[in-house]
Amino acid sequence: MNRELTKSLYRTMLLIRRTEERILEEMMKGKLASTMCHVSIGQEAVAAGTCSAMQPQDYLTSTHRGHGHFIARGGGLDRMMAELFGKETGYCKGRGGSMHITDISIGHLGANGIVGGHLGIAAGAGLWSQISKNNAVTVCFFGEGATNEGITHESVNMSALWKLPVVYVVENNHYAMSLAWERSTAQQSFIEKAKAYGIPGVDVDGQDALAVYEAASEAIDRARKGEGPTLIGAHTYRFLGHSRADPSKYRSPEEEERERARDPLTIMRTKVGSDVLSDSDVEAYEAEVKQMLDAAVKFAEDSPLAQPSTVFEDIYA
Amino acid sequence: MNRELTKSLYRTMLLIRRTEERILEEMMKGKLASTMCHVSIGQEAVAAGTCSAMQPQDYLTSTHRGHGHFIARGGGLDRMMAELFGKETGYCKGRGGSMHITDISIGHLGANGIVGGHLGIAAGAGLWSQISKNNAVTVCFFGEGATNEGITHESVNMSALWKLPVVYVVENNHYAMSLAWERSTAQQSFIEKAKAYGIPGVDVDGQDALAVYEAASEAIDRARKGEGPTLIGAHTYRFLGHSRADPSKYRSPEEEERERARDPLTIMRTKVGSDVLSDSDVEAYEAEVKQMLDAAVKFAEDSPLAQPSTVFEDIYA
Amino acid sequence: MPIMMYRDALRRALYEEMKADPSVFVLGEDIGLYGGAYAVTKGLLEEFGPDRIRDTPMSEAAIVGAAIGAAMVGGRPVAEIMYVDFMTLTMDQVVNQAAKIHFMFGGQIKVPCVIRTQQGTGRGAGAQHSQSLESWFIHTPGLKVVAPSTPADAYGLLRASIQDDNPVIFLEHKGLYAVKDEVPEEPFVTSLGVADVRRTGSDVTLISYSRTMQLALEVAAQLEQRDISVEVVDLRTLQPLDMETVLRSVEKTRRAVVLHEAVMTGGLGAEVSARITEALFHQLLSPVRRVAAADAPLPANVALEKYVVPNAEQVIRAIEETLAVKQQIAR
Amino acid sequence: MPIMMYRDALRRALYEEMKADPSVFVLGEDIGLYGGAYAVTKGLLEEFGPDRIRDTPMSEAAIVGAAIGAAMVGGRPVAEIMYVDFMTLTMDQVVNQAAKIHFMFGGQIKVPCVIRTQQGTGRGAGAQHSQSLESWFIHTPGLKVVAPSTPADAYGLLRASIQDDNPVIFLEHKGLYAVKDEVPEEPFVTSLGVADVRRTGSDVTLISYSRTMQLALEVAAQLEQRDISVEVVDLRTLQPLDMETVLRSVEKTRRAVVLHEAVMTGGLGAEVSARITEALFHQLLSPVRRVAAADAPLPANVALEKYVVPNAEQVIRAIEETLAVKQQIAR
Numbered sequence A, B: 001m002n003r004e005l006t007k008s009l010y011r012t013m014l015l016i017r018r019t020e021e022r023i024l025e026e027m028m029k030g031k032l033a034s035t036m037c038h039v040s041i042g043q044e045a046v047a048a049g050t051c052s053a054m055q056p057q058d059y060l061t062s063t064h065r066g067h068g069h070f071i072a073r074g075g076g077l078d079r080m081m082a083e084l085f086g087k088e089t090g091y092c093k094g095r096g097g098s099m100h101i102t103d104i105s106i107g108h109l110g111a112n113g114i115v116g117g118h119l120g121i122a123a124g125a126g127l128w129s130q131i132s133k134n135n136a137v138t139v140c141f142f143g144e145g146a147t148n149e150g151i152t153h154e155s156v157n158m159s160a161l162w163k164l165p166v167v168y169v170v171e172n173n174h175y176a177m178s179l180a181w182e183r184s185t186a187q188q189s190f191i192e193k194a195k196a197y198g199i200p201g202v203d204v205d206g207q208d209a210l211a212v213y214e215a216a217s218e219a220i221d222r223a224r225k226g227e228g229p230t231l232i233g234a235h236t237y238r239f240l241g242h243s244r245a246d247p248s249k250y251r252s253p254e255e256e257e258r259e260r261a262r263d264p265l266t267i268m269r270t271k272v273g274s275d276v277l278s279d280s281d282v283e284a285y286e287a288e289v290k291q292m293l294d295a296a297v298k299f300a301e302d303s304p305l306a307q308p309s310t311v312f313e314d315i316y317a
Numbered sequence C, D: 001m002p003i004m005m006y007r008d009a010l011r012r013a014l015y016e017e018m019k020a021d022p023s024v025f026v027l028g029e030d031i032g033l034y035g036g037a038y039a040v041t042k043g044l045l046e047e048f049g050p051d052r053i054r055d056t057p058m059s060e061a062a063i064v065g066a067a068i069g070a071a072m073v074g075g076r077p078v079a080e081i082m083y084v085d086f087m088t089l090t091m092d093q094v095v096n097q098a099a100k101i102h103f104m105f106g107g108q109i110k111v112p113c114v115i116r117t118q119q120g121t122g123r124g125a126g127a128q129h130s131q132s133l134e135s136w137f138i139h140t141p142g143l144k145v146v147a148p149s150t151p152a153d154a155y156g157l158l159r160a161s162i163q164d165d166n167p168v169i170f171l172e173h174k175g176l177y178a179v180k181d182e183v184p185e186e187p188f189v190t191s192l193g194v195a196d197v198r199r200t201g202s203d204v205t206l207i208s209y210s211r212t213m214q215l216a217l218e219v220a221a222q223l224e225q226r227d228i229s230v231e232v233v234d235l236r237t238l239q240p241l242d243m244e245t246v247l248r249s250v251e252k253t254r255r256a257v258v259l260h261e262a263v264m265t266g267g268l269g270a271e272v273s274a275r276i277t278e279a280l281f282h283q284l285l286s287p288v289r290r291v292a293a294a295d296a297p298l299p300a301n302v303a304l305e306k307y308v309v310p311n312a313e314q315v316i317r318a319i320e321e322t323l324a325v326k327q328q329i330a331r
């Protein structure tokens, strides 16, 4: 086991977790500029594991539930928080918010408010990599609910056909708003789903960051070698509601309790043992993360509000 | 082997073949009202085999290449020809043409000019059958090229999930205009494609009307019993170009010759032998069909042109 | 008269139509167990069961397609598309199929279905969740388009839409769901295609629909203080457009302003303006003015989005402009 | 000057841009081996190979999505959607993605892509293959929209569109592909957003674009015989709309007619009419008239479709109406 990788995965997951907790806190205080905000608490291992397997030149497309991908890919907390607060200094100048957070400088091609809306974009980034031979792989995250959108099918087929360097990572948190996975499709295995496209499918435990890392590494390697896409289904769980407005009445408290017990942070500590990840490591990360978040919130608070006139800028390039 | 069925399948295929040949003839004479006309010569076994397995209360949705489905389902030649000629007496009052030929009285829910455009409609007809318990099964024909349209995926998933009484019949003629099947998807087996939806998939010889009939019967039975959809891939071939404008330069003469040798009419005669299908049977059918077509063309010719004012009718119900 | 929220009025309409007609059913994302993203269908699953209140996978095109298919063979489906922005995924089904089937198939088949969706700003929901797209639908022959501004209209027009034999695009507004107003207890149906003069006046006609009706009425009340008498017309149905009512009003006031939340260019305001001008050019004292959202995407920022959509100041300015032209210098 | 067909002029533009810039590539259905449903891309596969001339599966949404994605990371894709009617399948990608990405992401990312498609009637192609949908696109901030009427413009505007850093909807017309006209031998680029006065005149301004430009010029020539002097403006780019040129002309003629093949209600004619009226109400001698397709689906019948789309008689009548108002009785 790679100690450094393990530590870094844990730290990333913690950073995501604490950031989202802080976002919820700030949201409660009314600090967020948009009502659209979806946290991925409970799903951190998928983002952390996958992004750790990426190289600097790689691209990533993200979803409405994209804080984890953004952070795991190395997005900065200051400008992220500023974006959520609707500030001029935010990544999108305060006009994108949580659902459209983006940083092209790290190959992040955008969170998307349309479920499935970025699937074609991922294929396109892959297509350009193939044409231009830029050696980049595009990782396309989406929820299991998005598998039923038509463009998902079109995109995966296109990538499979042309062997584009794209890796599809399904964050299967078992719900699309209120729709349980089994009420959403008659085929729940991604190994089987992948067969329709003639590509490898993987069903991986999405609460195990190392397992996700392994699966993602293999898929990214294949993609980079020109062997085409992989469809990875990562079994995870959304610990909270779909959004703040959602009391999650469509699932049982027993299920929630059972699934919350499978916390990716705990799972990793248990799995690797205190030998690899000691209490003091974790304490140090907690302290570091807290400091980063305090600084990010301060940066956001101190930043100027996006100016009204700017809403008429950048409509055209 | 069912003699009556065999004879009737052959007769239906012959009727389709001769009708389309006649349509082409009339088109050359400039008799058709629209430039949109796609014949299915070579593919008759799929329409004949499938429709023979349907019951009177069943529904069918069809494609831009829909003459075969229409005829096999029992559509009348007179009003069909009138429709193609743009006459008032046509099924669609001369405003639908070949690509939108429809007769609701036989459960035919329309040919569609949008590839994949009727896939959702088929699921909806199935949904209403399930809700209203009307005991109807909907057969949804489409080309293999249409499998890559997003709505195809959405529709099949929806039908599979809800076990709707729908049967998906892919007329895999190996080309979508110029795009060969292997340049269209990395997974060419419908058995494999069906796995993504958790439903049975079938790869059947689409040039063998009896084989198609068997596969369709089984699928329609399953659907009627509430066991959900089946995805049937019928391997066939389009003997002519995509449309009149198409010289089919994207495929080799050798391939064309090889595939044209697999004529569903010949195949059936060879398969069942002259014992079941005698020369005189065939001659009688030819004569009957010729008479029907002459009558249909005469009916169409004698019918009044659709009146200009009628183009402003039926915009709203 | 009982006071009712817009969302509850919509639910009442669904409930009554479903009770009255077993062929009516509802399908869409999260409309069952969840009760609808904007809580319109809450409780209907318990009442009517999962066959007629059908939670669908996230497959907008197939949802609309399924509604069309069911409508063609005897059902009267009401599909919900969560945001009008997602109607972009259904345009083939709506435009090439639903709108054209009756015509294209020579009148053989009817498509009696309603596509409910909601549009507009107010929640900082951003560029992909705040648009107003009625223009696309009115540009599509074969569709009817409805956009109620009050709970009573939401109720009466939804009932009429479900009873109509054509595909109806029923545009709700996310900012109206919690609005309360009187809705008569006695069941009723509000005919499609009939505009409503919500306030009579003599100086200028202010034409709007959906949520900007509130702005229109606010401005009218405000201007009354300044002795400017504004007649306010609520279009209610956008296709067919009740130009008769509009023209009757403008004939009287000889001035008109059209107000909507959709972006200006290519908006419904252009159509209404053009039609008024074509019909009443020589009676008009000043050009028809339009007040609409700026030609810009919407920021995901509650504070910023209000700079893009129309405000009272702009409406007042537009009205003042129409009034600036004195009767005597006019033809 | 060499004479060239519209389709060949388009191909020349593609060829030159691909030669000049290795990031330009083409994708779409049947654009490679087949050479394009309307033969625009014929021969390009042989010239540039299958990497840059990419035949796609039938997946319109993903085709546009892939163009957007490639454009975001360095490519300059030109996607072909075979018929504008199939753009219905791509509206999320066009409207929610391509048009908004630059704005929504704070200006970080550009989306330099062209979506070529063709629209219109003339082949009896029916309700699902003959529409004209420019209105939807001009109603979408963030898009540019181009609709050339001549081979020279087809060439010059396509080059400009490919060079533009924004998503451009490039609307060809199926009835124009075989039209021949002069195209200068020397390479050139025609700026987007600039209308063209195709014929000068003094009595009335006739505004159009795409194929109805032919009708406009025909009518103008015809009316010259009757001593009616028609100025004809070709909009060429529909977004941004060159109102300066339009207004300059109408200021002079004081009468205007807008002509297009899209259906009347919600058409671009309404927008142009409203803008002219807003700007020049007091100079106008008569209301701006619109001539457009009837609000009806198109029949799959060559003989019938011409009753739905505008004809010379209608244009002449509209012009006569604008002229009927004598200068003296006007203000």
Ligand SMILES: Cc1ncc(C[n+]2csc(CCOP(=O)(O)OP(=O)(O)O)c2C)c(N)n1
Binding pocket: A064, A065, A113, A114, A115, A116, A142, A143, A144, A145, A146, A147, A171, A173, A175, A176, A177, A238, A242, C029, C058, C060, C082, C086, C089
């Ligand atoms: C095309 C589209 N349909 C519906 C929605 C509304 N919506 C937002 S998130 C969501 C559920 C998404 O489920 P999934 O893909 O599993 O992602 P998760 O939220 O579970 O991360 C829905 C229905 C949307 N934003 N876009």
Ligand SMILES: Cc1ncc(C[n+]2csc(CCOP(=O)(O)OP(=O)(O)O)c2C)c(N)n1
Binding pocket: B064, B065, B113, B114, B115, B116, B142, B143, B144, B145, B146, B147, B171, B173, B175, B176, B177, B238, B242, D029, D058, D060, D082, D086, D089
């Ligand atoms: C959505 C859509 N895309 C493209 C077309 C143009 N088109 C018509 S038929 C066709 C090929 C269809 O192939 P397939 O589904 O295999 O059916 P086939 O023609 O082989 O019967 C194409 C590309 C269309 N009509 N609709």
Ligand SMILES: [Mg+2]
Binding pocket: A143, A144, A145, A171, A172, A173, A174, A175, A176, A177
């Ligand atoms: Mg999910």
Ligand SMILES: [Mg+2]
Binding pocket: B143, B144, B145, B171, B172, B173, B174, B175, B176, B177
């Ligand atoms: Mg085919």
